[in-house]
Amino acid sequence: MRKLLNCLSRAAGLAALAAVLGLPALAVAQTVAPADPPPGFVAPAEPQPGETNAQRALTQPGNNAPLWRAVRDSGTQPGTVNLEGGELGTLVQPFVRYPGSDYTTAGEAWRQVRNDWIIPYGGSLLLVMLVAVTLMYFTVGPIGGHVPDTGRKVERFTPFERSAHGLNAAAFVVLVVSGLVMAFGKFLLLPVLGATLFGWLTYALKTVHNFVGPLFAVTLIVMIVTFVRDNMPRAGDLAWLKSFGGVFGNHQVPSHRFNAGEKVVFWSGVFLLGLLATVSGIFLNQIVPGMSNTRGQMQVAQMVHGAATALMMAVFVLHIYLGTIGAKGALNGMVTGYCDEGWAQEHHELWLKDIKSGKIPAQRSGAAPPDGADAQPRAT
Numbered sequence: 001m002r003k004l005l006n007c008l009s010r011a012a013g014l015a016a017l018a019a020v021l022g023l024p025a026l027a028v029a030q031t032v033a034p035a036d037p038p039p040g041f042v043a044p045a046e047p048q049p050g051e052t053n054a055q056r057a058l059t060q061p062g063n064n065a066p067l068w069r070a071v072r073d074s075g076t077q078p079g080t081v082n083l084e085g086g087e088l089g090t091l092v093q094p095f096v097r098y099p100g101s102d103y104t105t106a107g108e109a110w111r112q113v114r115n116d117w118i119i120p121y122g123g124s125l126l127l128v129m130l131v132a133v134t135l136m137y138f139t140v141g142p143i144g145g146h147v148p149d150t151g152r153k154v155e156r157f158t159p160f161e162r163s164a165h166g167l168n169a170a171a172f173v174v175l176v177v178s179g180l181v182m183a184f185g186k187f188l189l190l191p192v193l194g195a196t197l198f199g200w201l202t203y204a205l206k207t208v209h210n211f212v213g214p215l216f217a218v219t220l221i222v223m224i225v226t227f228v229r230d231n232m233p234r235a236g237d238l239a240w241l242k243s244f245g246g247v248f249g250n251h252q253v254p255s256h257r258f259n260a261g262e263k264v265v266f267w268s269g270v271f272l273l274g275l276l277a278t279v280s281g282i283f284l285n286q287i288v289p290g291m292s293n294t295r296g297q298m299q300v301a302q303m304v305h306g307a308a309t310a311l312m313m314a315v316f317v318l319h320i321y322l323g324t325i326g327a328k329g330a331l332n333g334m335v336t337g338y339c340d341e342g343w344a345q346e347h348h349e350l351w352l353k354d355i356k357s358g359k360i361p362a363q364r365s366g367a368a369p370p371d372g373a374d375a376q377p378r379a380t
Helices: 002-021 025-032 053-059 065-076 106-139 159-188 195-227 237-242 244-249 260-284 295-323 330-336 341-347 349-356
Strands: 153-155 338-340
Touching: 053 065, 106 159, 106 295, 153 341, 159 195, 159 295, 159 330, 195 260, 237 244, 237 260, 244 260, 260 295, 295 330, 330 338, 338 341, 341 349
Parallel strands: none
Antiparallel strands: 153 338
8 A cells, every 4th residue: 555655646746747847747757756777787987968867867876957957948848837928847947147146047146146236235335324324423422513503493394294204214114124024133133032033023024114115105205296396406516515515624615405415315316226126126016017027037126126226225324324313403404394594504504595585485384483482684
């Protein structure tokens, strides 16, 4: 009875492999199953070219090279496996060369790019930026604070702008935390938490990551549409960039509502990298209509997503620093929506001049200024 079950199990396995390779079951059986050697057979010392797997089992027992060579070549002879897209019967992907990889199978090339480039260099770049802003804080210190407050307020951000920015920032933080755990948790958290707890944590964060991603995508589009007008290049931006805004000279270079540094963050971090990360992330979520989501497409999307998010995090480290503790009074404008006229004079002098000349209203929404302060700056 046991022999009969073993024979049936073996026959089922050979039939499945035949379906994958697109070959007759008998041919696979002759390839896979080692036949009994004829009487007086002496195995050669070296494997012979063109041997079947059965013959190789006699010359080099345990060496299944002919079998896996047939599996690799199955990509040129599609079988009848019910896979979507153009991967019918293809068990091993074709050879490719991605930037930074060897010429090898697509799966191995993707692994090389991810493990040899995106993970180590992306993590290193993030650490470099964290160290840079830390050194900036303890050497240069928070910028600004040289012009005293006047008690007169101008509206820097409307409630709608603050809501869009807040939702986008919250989604970004969740995506960063979950993404960092998925990328680096194997090296940092797994030895501490153990496989079981780390597995549950990673699974939960991956699920959160997939659901928060669309929220980030929607709020990112809202952010781009809302702030694109004030981030267009204007006269004076080049002078700001040449002196890095006067950060190291304790003198702020005049700028409009957003200075050239903030515009660089907008166009590189929000627009370019943000859209790349969003589009590739949506594709990885497999919610793009009409896409076959083949292995090759998913691998390319994952590489784009990993590289874009690593660069975006590095850009936003500086943005978050200068928007909080790196510039005195900057965070207050996002929290309350208003900034003092003295702060505007020091950091965005050209913007304040447009307000005083009547080109821009001092209050663009119906929200009341904090502490009942006057929202109309005095004309000069």
